[in-house]
Amino acid sequence: MIITIDKTAGFCPGVHRAIHKAEKELEQDNELFSYGSLLHNELEMQRLQNDGLRLAEKDDILLLNNKKLLIRAHGEPPETYMLAEKHGVELIDATCPVVTRLQQKVRRAAEEMKKVNGQILIFGKQNHPEVIGLAGNAMDLATIISSTEELHTLDLSRPVRLFSQTTMDKDHYNAFALSLGEEIKKYQSEPDFISYDSICDHVTKRVPALKRFAANADVIIFVSGNESSNGKKLFAICLEVNPKTYFISGPNELRTAWFEHVRSVGISGAASTPLWLMENVADKIKEMN
Numbered sequence: 401m402i403i404t405i406d407k408t409a410g411f412c413p414g415v416h417r418a419i420h421k422a423e424k425e426l427e428q429d430n431e432l433f434s435y436g437s438l439l440h441n442e443l444e445m446q447r448l449q450n451d452g453l454r455l456a457e458k459d460d461i462l463l464l465n466n467k468k469l470l471i472r473a474h475g476e477p478p479e480t481y482m483l484a485e486k487h488g489v490e491l492i493d494a495t496c497p498v499v500t501r502l503q504q505k506v507r508r509a510a511e512e513m514k515k516v517n518g519q520i521l522i523f524g525k526q527n528h529p530e531v532i533g534l535a536g537n538a539m540d541l542a543t544i545i546s547s548t549e550e551l552h553t554l555d556l557s558r559p560v561r562l563f564s565q566t567t568m569d570k571d572h573y574n575a576f577a578l579s580l581g582e583e584i585k586k587y588q589s590e591p592d593f594i595s596y597d598s599i600c601d602h603v604t605k606r607v608p609a610l611k612r613f614a615a616n617a618d619v620i621i622f623v624s625g626n627e628s629s630n631g632k633k634l635f636a637i638c639l640e641v642n643p644k645t646y647f648i649s650g651p652n653e654l655r656t657a658w659f660e661h662v663r664s665v666g667i668s669g670a671a672s673t674p675l676w677l678m679e680n681v682a683d684k685i686k687e688m689n
C-alpha cells in the first residue's frame with residue numbers, strides 16, 4: 401500500500417510562525433499566555449500547554465502584569481495593545497504579516513472614509529478573531545457582513561470600501577462584491593466603491609491542490625480538530641472529489657475496514673493540523689496493514 405502525506409496540508413505560514421514564536425518563548429521561560437487557542441487542533445494545543453502555554457480570556461489581561469501574552473496569527477484590535485501597555489503586560493506579537501498589512505490597509509481606508517462619511521464593509525464571520533481585529537482598525541466605521549441578504553440593512557448611498565477576512569472563499573467573495581457593486585449603482589450615480597480582495601493566497605491555492613491530491617488516492621484520511629471550520633470545509637471538498645474520504649482527529653479513530661483492498665492512501669489535513677500528527681496517522685495505518 402502506498403501512503404502519501406499531502407505536502408500542501410498543515411500549518412499555513414502565519415500559524416507556523418506563531419507556533420514557532422510560542423516554542424521559542426517557552427524554551428526560555430516556562431510560562432506564556434495566549435488569548436484563546438493558537439490553532440484549532442486539540443492535540444497540538446495540548447503539546448504546547450504541556451510546555452507551559454496558558455490560555456487567557458480577554459479580561460485576564462488586567463491580571464497579567466509582568467507576564468508575557470502572545471498575540472495569535474489572527475491579530476488583535478488596537479485596544480488590546482493599549483490595554484496590555486496600561487497593565488504592564490509584555491506582548492509577543494505573532495500576528496501573521498499578511499493580517500498586519502490588511503489591518504493597516506483597513507485603517508488607511510477608514511481614515512479616508514471618515515472624511516467623506518463613508519463606511520468599511522468586512523466580508524467575514526461575526527465574532528471571528530481576525531474580523532474583530534480588522535474591525536477594531538476601522539475607527540467605528542466597520543460593518544461585518546457575510547451575505548447579499550444582509551445588504552438591505554446598509555445605507556448604500558454612502559461611499560464603501562470592501563475588504564474580506566483572509567480565509568473566506570474567493571468565489572463567494574467575488575460574487576458578493578459583484579452584487580454589492582450592482583446594488584450601490586441604485587443609490588449612487590457615480591459609485592464611490594472599491595473592493596479589495598484581501599483573501600490570503602495560501603488559502604486560495606489550497607483548494608485546487610487539495611482536489612488534485614484527493615483525486616489521486618483510493619482512500620483519503622483527513623486529519624483535523626473537530627472545532628476547525630477550515631478543517632470542516634476542506635474535508636467537505638475532499639469528500640466531494642473522493643467519496644472514500646474519512647475524517648479523524650487522531651490515529652485512534654482509524655478503522656481497519658477502510659483499508660481493505662486499498663492500494664493507495666492519501667493523508668491530508670486542515671491549516672491547523674501539525675505534520676507530526678499526520679505522520680503518526682501514516683505510521684498507524686502501516687501497523688494496521
Ligand code: SF4
Nearest residue numbers: 412414496498566600
Ligand atoms: S493570512 Fe494566510 S498565512 Fe496568515 S494566518 Fe491567515 S491563512 Fe495563515
